[in-house]
Amino acid sequence: xxxxxxxxxxxxxxxxxxxxxxxxxxxxxxxxxxxxxxxxxxxxxxxxxxxxxxxxxxxxxxxxxxxxxxxxxxxxxxxxxxxxxxxxxxxxxxxxxxxxxxxxxxxxxxxxxxxxxxxxxxxxxxxxxxxxxxxxxxxxxxxxxxxxxxxxxxxxxxxxxxxxxxxxxxxxxxxxxxx
Numbered sequence: 573x574x575x576x577x578x579x580x581x582x583x584x585x586x587x588x589x590x591x592x593x594x595x596x597x598x599x600x601x602x603x604x605x606x607x608x609x610x611x612x613x614x615x616x617x618x619x620x621x622x623x624x625x626x627x628x629x630x631x632x633x634x635x636x637x638x639x640x641x642x643x644x645x646x647x648x649x650x651x652x653x654x655x656x657x658x659x660x661x662x663x664x665x666x667x668x669x670x671x672x673x674x675x676x677x678x679x680x681x682x683x684x685x686x687x688x689x690x691x692x693x694x695x696x697x698x699x700x701x702x703x704x705x706x707x708x709x710x711x712x713x714x715x716x717x718x719x720x721x722x723x724x725x726x727x728x729x730x731x732x733x734x735x736x737x738x739x740x741x742x743x744x745x746x747x748x749x750x751x
Contacts, residue, residue, distance in 0.1 A: 643720050643723075643724075645684060646688060646716050646720060649684045649685050649688060650716060656681065660674060660677055661674075688716060689708075689712055692712040692716060695715060696711060696715070
């Protein structure tokens, strides 16, 4: 985890920024919204619900969950703060981006951290675990480490079957549409 490939960082950061910019681009002007008073029991801000932040009614990271890019994003988000700062700085310099992009990037990473935290703590709750504040960071890291290992094993097991079904589908389509 000490060194993350520079090219992979560019891909991960580009993905974050693309998703962020897509969510921020106003296709249709919407009327200004009045902020309603925050409910003190509302924990959605801390549980990774990305609906307000990214629009589209679902968390930003759901579709990519479990893939190699998602794994790198988790590694970066849960890694040491110094590694994150170094990676962001290298990417900004390589892409010729300014300080406003750095701020936007760090906000995206923070939102992703909230998403990861919320997912892990919900799973702990489902398992009946009571995670103390002292255990929280450690649990979150360990949860995602094990979850990503599981996802990698499943992808490896499923890939041959997926290829088999894809080949079968392609053959059927060729037979149906090649006249």
